[in-house]
Amino acid sequence: MSYTSHADLGGTSVPGAIVPEAESERFHAAWEPRALALTLAMGGTGSWNIDASRSARETLPDYAQLSYYQIWLAAMEKLMAERGQVLPDEIEAGRMLHAPVAVKRVLRAADVPQTLAKGSPTERTATEPARFAVGQQVRTRAAQVDHHTRLPGYARGKVGRIERVNGMHVFADTNAQLLGEAPQWLYTVCFDGQALWGQDADPGLTVSVDAWESYLEAVPQ
Amino acid sequence: MKSEDSPMESSICDRAASMCHMAHEHHDHDGHDHEHGDEHSDIGPMDLRVRALETVLTQKGYIDPVALDVLIDTYQTRIGPRNGARVVARAWVDADFADWLARDATAAIASLGFTGRQGEHMAAVFNDADQHHMVVCTLCSCYPWPVLGLPPTWYKSAPYRSRAVRDPRGVLAEFGVQLPASTAIRVWDSTAELRYLVIPRRPEGTEDWSEEALAELVTRDSMIGTGLARQPGAAR
8 A cells, every 4th residue: 555544533532631622712823714725726726625625634734733824735735836836945945946837727816716715616417327225234344445535434334324315426536546537426424432442332323424436345244 | 041031921812812813913022922731831832833934925926815814704703602592593493494494404493594615405303301312523623603603622632532422411511511311312423524513402591581681591502502591690
């Protein structure tokens, strides 16, 4: 395996308290809102998609040491450097040193409200019938894959049941690798706590993930 | 690290995000780049790096610097958990709306004007005496922005993401919430582009309350499932 995600945290042992926060507390440093806005504005150039962006973030070697907006910035710098858009020496110098690379579009101030209100829907017109139906038992893929994926480690190789059928959606795995949207049916798959965590699971606990069809195989009932 | 980085300034910014907002608008005022305690050492370098990025991206014509201000203003003043509170309050007073929310949350929420980025495909899940819902994104920080705004730091943190799926009752305890053992917990891990909004239980004794007053009882955490709606008369 050459692909390593540092973001697959569900069920792992991570020390530290969960610290509640007031609703009014939106940012924790003056640079954070700028980092957010820069990330959204560069996302608006259409130079990469959200799955490629998540992939760039989760593979940062120092992911666990960075704050969330630091992760966003580091991933954006990586994506831009890969495309020759901004090189590290320019960030160090604080000014442009190399000619710009053409981008598809620029997010203009006047277009921000409309762009945010529209978003980027991932549902696509269904081109084939769904393989699974609500209530059906399925087993998730057990194998690890060598690329970005959205099946969490704790839910690999587990039996659950289809709870919702959510239409065909852009497939994160291919989209992240810039191999195309390759839409697949997306299901909400619900697991009993004991199926995930064994006998010491909280009684009555159920946990669901949203899983694309190729993550799943039928279980004979 | 800087003389202006006094404890007093820190405490002001700790309390009011608006002060941080003001700080970024004074780019030349280096002294205000303070941080919370343990991230103290990040102050200078992060501020310089972000400023360098903004300069280079602007010089290269990739971004419109005015768009940055609009983006920040949007998530600081327009899009936040009060949007979600309106959805919840409407669901509490209007059974038809609640039913619509259950069937097609995206459309029902859009009817109140909340749409778009990170809420393109919505699902609403309803708490009752038998089941309590909690939302997490174990793989990153997926969160329903149009109704809740930007996620709080804890939601993006490794402790929450690791524990929510395994020990949600323990997580609730960290928020000071204890549910009866008879209430089963259901955790939704947001692993694709569906975004979940928890509809907390309506507090008792609010039967004759207006929708606006009810919305005041709806906390952000109650819509993530790490909290409950405020009780009437409870301190804010």
